[in-house]
Amino acid sequence: EEIKASHILVDSEATAQEILNKLKAGGIFEELATQYSTDPSAKRNQGDLGWFTWGSMVDNFQEAAFRMKPGEISAPVKTDFGYHIIKVIDRRQVEHQPGYAESKDQIRKLIIERRKRTLLQDYAKELRQKYPITVETPTCDFVLKKLEFLYPDTVAGRPRWRNNIDLNQLDKEERELVLGRFSGGQLTLGEYLTNLRRVPPDRQPDFDKQDSLREMIFQMSFMNILTVEAKAEGLEGSPEYKTKLSQFKELAMADVMRNDSIPYAAELNEGELQEYYDTHQTDFTAPLRFHLIEIQVADSGMALKYRSTLRTEEQFRGIAARETLRPGKRQLSGDLGVIDRNQFPELFDAVANLKPGGVAGPIKTLGRFSVVFVKERLEPEVQPFNLVKGRIVEVLTKTKGDSLYNGWIKDMRNRVAIEVYEDALAASVDKDKYASRDTTQTR
DSSP, X not given: OEEEEEEEEESOHHHHHHHHHXXXXXXXXXXXXXXXXXXXXXXXXXXXXXXXETTXXXXXXXXXXXXXXXXXXXXXXEEXXXXXXXXXXXXXXXTTOOOHHHHHHHHHHHHHHHHHHHHHHHHHHHHHHXXXXXXXXXXXXXXXXXXXXXXXXXXXXXXXXXXXXXXXXXXXXXXXXXXXEETTEEEEHHHHHHHHTTSOXXXXXXXXXXXXXXXXXXXXXXXXXXXXXXXXXXXXXXXHHHHHHHHHHHHHHHHHIIIIISOOOOOOOHHHHHHHHHHOGGGGEEOOEEEEEEEEESOHHHHHHHHHHOOSHHHHHHHXXXXXXXXXXXXXXXXXXEEOTTTOHHHHHHHTTOOTTOEEEEEEETTEEEEEEEEEEEOOEEOOHHHHHHHHHHHHHHHHHHHHHHHHHHHHHHHSOOOOOHHHHHHTSOHHHHHTSOTTOOO
8 A cells, every 4th residue: 555645844842743733723734844844855845755655664654654544634753853744645555466475575675674774773873872963053154154145035036045055166265164073073064065966955954954954964974973983893803894895995996997997988079079969959958948927825716816817927926925825935926937847747737838928727736726927938949069068078978988898898708717616506596495486387
């Protein structure tokens, strides 16, 4: 069985209870998720977790969620991440679910993985207590002031971000500012921003969200904390450590061989890059996009009235500034900025055939009703060569490198003899496992 649910994540039980009281008084779950949730993705998805099966979430969370019926909202549920308020939206049976016999091996793997995850979470919890992270507030304040200096309050119709800054905007001394400390180590601002490149934007904590930032720094510093703990436990002299060190050296030598010793193609010339660009135009075409002004209301009749009576951008903006329900959009007079289908699929589909000045609605989204005005229609267009040149270099460099590497592997296969020890291979097979299978089935 799968369930579809949303959640609001906060740091304290008191805050969770306060939000629960607001919900009982008629508060809208999605609005409160956007306003209060410390889950970085909540600003984008209003707390929506989508569909998930048993085993996809941490134990306390899933045990509470799978006991609930569609439409129910939970009391605060505590996990290692904080306190959750869960709203179950729907449940459904998974089609073509295999029987126990077919699933046994997979179930065993899932149970082992869950136990490993639980042990790792418990150990990480111990390390959090033993090596608490101290966030350097002056560094956070510096970043926020730097962002304020570099960028306007709104960028492309959206509020200025508070969770990242371009490394190129910082000098050497600024990059070396300490952002977080723990017993035995620290993380500089430059190191943090470099690691942050691997984190999706909607999961990057704002620099004024101390608890979320502390957790992100802990995750980034986890291996360094493990190293400090391992040294404290004297693991450097253990046989396991020496074996792992030997394996690491072998892998490092293989990596040097793979990336440094095998010859690569000569530098790409401009003609090759241009030819790839000319023959792969679809890869560099920006999709159809719209600049929309939206009024979102709770009543379909009111939305229909606005759809029938409003005609100009000024009219839409005036009503949106007073009445629109989409979080954070009243101060922007309903301006959604330029959107594509990935951002607002229902709105996009409703205006797909409209020209600038067109009006669409009512459009049902998350239990509310939207009416939109098309300010601009941006047709699909091929991005300029100079803008995508770097991407082309990456693609062609990898393609040529892989071709040379595969050729080297083929040559090695011809030059190096590999002998398989059949007796040792046969001895490694669990004969009982395969003997128990039904051999009457045909393939």
